[in-house]
Amino acid sequence: MSIVLKKISKSYDGRAVLKNLNLEINQGEFHVLLGPSGGGKTTTLFVMAGLTKQDSGSVSIDGRDVSNLSPDKRRIGFVFQDHALFPHLTVFDNVAYGLKVRRINGHEMTRKVEYYLSKVSIAKEKGKFPHQLSGGQKQRVALARALVIEPEILLMDEPMSSLDAMTKETVRDELKSIQQEIGVTTVYVTHDQNEAILLGDRVSVLNNGRVEQIESPSELFHHPKTEFVARFVGIKNILKVSLIKINNHEATVQINNDGMEHPFRIRVKKYPVFEKGKKINLCIHPEKITLKREEETYAGDLNRIRGKIVKRTNNGNGFIAIVDIGGTTLHAAISSDFKVHENVWVCFAPDAPHPLCGKKCREPEQRRKCLNNIE
Numbered sequence: 158m159s160i161v162l163k164k165i166s167k168s169y170d171g172r173a174v175l176k177n178l179n180l181e182i183n184q185g186e187f188h189v190l191l192g193p194s195g196g197g198k199t200t201t202l203f204v205m206a207g208l209t210k211q212d213s214g215s216v217s218i219d220g221r222d223v224s225n226l227s228p229d230k231r232r233i234g235f236v237f238q239d240h241a242l243f244p245h246l247t248v249f250d251n252v253a254y255g256l257k258v259r260r261i262n263g264h265e266m267t268r269k270v271e272y273y274l275s276k277v278s279i280a281k282e283k284g285k286f287p288h289q290l291s292g293g294q295k296q297r298v299a300l301a302r303a304l305v306i307e308p309e310i311l312l313m314d315e316p317m318s319s320l321d322a323m324t325k326e327t328v329r330d331e332l333k334s335i336q337q338e339i340g341v342t343t344v345y346v347t348h349d350q351n352e353a354i355l356l357g358d359r360v361s362v363l364n365n366g367r368v369e370q371i372e373s374p375s376e377l378f379h380h381p382k383t384e385f386v387a388r389f390v391g392i393k394n395i396l397k398v399s400l401i402k403i404n405n406h407e408a409t410v411q412i413n414n415d416g417m418e419h420p421f422r423i424r425v426k427k428y429p430v431f432e433k434g435k436k437i438n439l440c441i442h443p444e445k446i447t448l449k450r451e452e453e454t455y456a457g458d459l460n461r462i463r464g465k466i467v468k469r470t471n472n473g474n475g476f477i478a479i480v481d482i483g484g485t486t487l488h489a490a491i492s493s494d495f496k497v498h499e500n501v502w503v504c505f506a507p508d509a510p511h512p513l514c515g516k517k518c519r520e521p522e523q524r525r526k527c528l529n530n531i532e
């Protein structure tokens with residue numbers, strides 16, 4: 158089932174939480190709503206489910222306006238952030254609850270409960286009460302309880318937030334494969350970019366009551382549209398530049414990041430968004446930066462910036478040096494032989510920085526859509 162939210166607004170005590178929010182979720186997709194705490198993610202899910210009534214705007218499921226339907230008429234399974242299991246009911250009865258409410262009893266009820274308990278690998282615990290379960294087990298029960306009514310839509314609100322890293326990984330992988338198997342349209346809320354990247358077919362980034370960008374996880378990472386999205390998906394190197402000079406293929410820009418002691422100029426590829434005097438955000442991936450020692454640089458390096466390594470970290474794929482270039486820092490992927498406190502030159506090609514434009518890559522990789530006209 159597809160879900161369409163159109164111009165949803167919601168205020169609490171005069172404070173706008175959702176501001177004309179538009180969102181389209183495709184049939185069968187695993188859609189992740191990603192955003193910081195307080196951004197309106199839970200409110201968005203509650204509006205979809207009918208648990209919160211929006212002030213204005215509409216919710217449609219499969220083309221049908223459900224704005225005035227109560228939650229039980231929307232065929233939605235909901236997994237709450239704190240699991241919200243009934244403490245006085247066993248695992249079996251927690252899962253059976255939604256079926257009993259829908260007057261499905263007896264043999265069919267038992268069959269369905271048993272089926273979903275085993276699907277989420279919790280059948281052995283069916284006689285236990287919630288307080289006798291681990292966090293991961295409670296999560297599985299909550300998932301079985303949402304799935305047993307065979308919903309058209311599954312909504313999940315930060316379901317993994319209370320789990321340890323190992324359990325999270327297992328439950329996450331299982332969740333993804335169950336979702337793929339049954340094909341239920343899923344909206345999954347998280348503030349964790351890794352979860353979003355690993356789970357989502359598409360990800361919407363929610364900021365301040367609006368969707369800032371909707372994209373596949375890899376496009377979101379490589380082509381964030383705004384500084385907020387870029388920072389949220391973990392992009393560290395953002396250069397705030399103003400344009401000084403433009404010629405046919407290249408532009409000279411001045412870096413003006415906050416705190417810079419001496420703004421300086423670099424040469425970058427000319428992108429269509431460039432207009433003289435305009436301020437633009439460029440991002441540059443750590444892999445596109447080369448650190449060189451004094452004797453290794455030469456005048457042919459078009460962009461050379463003096464810097465000092467202030468920190469070295471390992472991001473799981475290799476070493477990253479954090480280099481102070483005079484009031485701001487850049488992250489550069491390095492081989493391990495650079496040391497903290499070493500003076501280096503930060504070098505990169507003119508086509509390494511590219512604008513936060515939100516445009517998709519074209520093949521081959523260098524021919525980015527940023528090179529075409531941008532609306």
Ligand SMILES: Nc1ncnc2c1ncn2[C@@H]1O[C@H](COP(=O)(O)OP(=O)(O)O)[C@@H](O)[C@H]1O
Nearest residue numbers: 169170174192193194195196197198199200201
């Ligand atoms: N029932 C409510 N009454 C008053 N304020 C609320 C209510 N629900 C949410 N809010 C406020 O709305 C904002 C967004 O909340 P929420 O949707 O829970 O964000 P998120 O899930 O992204 O953390 C927060 O500032 C929160 O305090």
Ligand SMILES: [Mg+2]
Nearest residue numbers: 198199200314
């Ligand atoms: Mg929330």
